[in-house]
Amino acid sequence: MLLIGCFTNSIDLEQALASIEQAGIERRHIMTVGMKLLVEQAGSTRESDAIEVGMAWATACAVIGAAAGFGLAWGPIVWGLAGTVAGFGLGYGLKRIRQAGRPSPFAATVAPEVTVIVQCPAHKSDTVRSTMYRYGALSVGATGR
Amino acid sequence: MKNNSLQARYPFYRLSLFGVTYASVPRPAMVAWWSAAFPGFGHFIINQYARGILLTLTEIAINRLCRLNDAIVFTFCGRFDDARYVLQEKWVFGYIVIYLFAIWDSSRSARLQGSLRSLSRFERQPLSRMLIHPLEVQYIERKNPRTGLFYSLLFPGLGQLYNQRFCLAFYIMFWWWTYIGMSNVFGATIELLYGSAARSTTMLSAHWLMFMPSALGGAAYHAYRGTIEQNKLFREEQHMHLEKKYGRSEIEIFAESG
Numbered sequence: 137m138l139l140i141g142c143f144t145n146s147i148d149l150e151q152a153l154a155s156i157e158q159a160g161i162e163r164r165h166i167m168t169v170g171m172k173l174l175v176e177q178a179g180s181t182r183e184s185d186a187i188e189v190g191m192a193w194a195t196a197c198a199v200i201g202a203a204a205g206f207g208l209a210w211g212p213i214v215w216g217l218a219g220t221v222a223g224f225g226l227g228y229g230l231k232r233i234r235q236a237g238r239p240s241p242f243a244a245t246v247a248p249e250v251t252v253i254v255q256c257p258a259h260k261s262d263t264v265r266s267t268m269y270r271y272g273a274l275s276v277g278a279t280g281r
Numbered sequence: 282m283k284n285n286s287l288q289a290r291y292p293f294y295r296l297s298l299f300g301v302t303y304a305s306v307p308r309p310a311m312v313a314w315w316s317a318a319f320p321g322f323g324h325f326i327i328n329q330y331a332r333g334i335l336l337t338l339t340e341i342a343i344n345r346l347c348r349l350n351d352a353i354v355f356t357f358c359g360r361f362d363d364a365r366y367v368l369q370e371k372w373v374f375g376y377i378v379i380y381l382f383a384i385w386d387s388s389r390s391a392r393l394q395g396s397l398r399s400l401s402r403f404e405r406q407p408l409s410r411m412l413i414h415p416l417e418v419q420y421i422e423r424k425n426p427r428t429g430l431f432y433s434l435l436f437p438g439l440g441q442l443y444n445q446r447f448c449l450a451f452y453i454m455f456w457w458w459t460y461i462g463m464s465n466v467f468g469a470t471i472e473l474l475y476g477s478a479a480r481s482t483t484m485l486s487a488h489w490l491m492f493m494p495s496a497l498g499g500a501a502y503h504a505y506r507g508t509i510e511q512n513k514l515f516r517e518e519q520h521m522h523l524e525k526k527y528g529r530s531e532i533e534i535f536a537e538s539g
Contacts, residue, residue, distance in 0.1 A: 206358055
């Protein structure tokens with residue numbers, strides 16, 4: 137039968153594969169498929185995320201705020217911090233508007249990045265399945281007898 | 282690992298005592314901006330650490346000699362005559378040339394490294410995940426970019442330490458201590474909270490304080506982006522490895538149905 141597990145790229149994944157081999161499954165009965173995520177497919181791997189843009193604006197506004205703050209009542213520390221907060225909000229907000237629909241960089245996303253397919257006799261399927269779950273499989277499915 | 286990376290014409294990455302070094306793929310405009318914020322930081326982002334460190338040292342020295350930070354503060358306060366008076370003209374021309382060159386060179390190199398990186402993907406190369414050196418254990422691991430960012434904002438340099446770049450980490454930490462000490466920012470903050478704002482401003486050294494936003498932002502960006510890039514490296518390397526190890530699988534998905 138075939139067992140199919142979805143994993144993230146991790147050291148755990150390699151431990152799962154090593155344990156499955158250790159359990160007596162031959163290497164030629166294991167297949168792995170590296171999955172390309174939708175966000176990578178869009179050719180946006182070089183793009184900056186909203187946090188990066190926020191940091192760039194925050195720094196620029198902090199420099200201006202601190203410099204101008206030397207001549208203002210509350211001083212450079214207050215104006216520098218105000219510039220940081222306002223700059224980050226501005227940069228982050230503008231980028232999020234431009235990337236509407238994309239997941240926020242603050243959201244913890246767990247994507248299936250590698251699919252592992254194991255062909256094994258039915259009596260070993262429970263071992264393989266529990267090994268997959270133990271080493272962080274996001275989901276495991278089975279097909280065939 | 283040493284021999285392997287020499288064999289490949291476009292090596293994918295190299296593990297060394299100092300951490301993992303690779304051709305990076307940030308947005309060139311972003312690299313240009315960090316060079317503008319603090320010359321040298323753009324080069325840190327694209328892993329050109331030696332010239333990055335020399336550029337930051339140049340920046341700190343020449344900025345001091347031409348009193349640029351003081352002139353910037355006077356300009357933003359509208360005191361243009363004071364700015365003109367404080368600026369030391371003999372250092373200005375060279376400063377401008379090096380400043381603009383650093384911006385141009387880092388963004389140009391970022392663009393080129395993107396191409397080099399995609400070429401290295403086509404080369405089959407034996408890669409190592411881990412390096413055991415008498416002084417260090419270095420490896421590529423998957424990390425959370427926001428964790429490095431968080432520590433970097435508390436104290437610049439810690440994000441680099443999180444990313445295994447320990448020499449750059451202590452270089453940044455050394456300068457951050459210097460900025461704290463020379464600018465008197467913490468003393469001025471306490472004065473601001475419990476005393477008078479006017480006295481707090483006079484306690485500060487404008488020259489040293491003006492380095493702080495750029496150093497803080499640049500170090501935080503470098504840590505955040507570095508983790509993202511190393512995670513990408515981790516994924517691509519693992520895909521290459523699995524392809525090599527399990528690429529000759531004999532699994533038949535469609536068994537003949539009698």
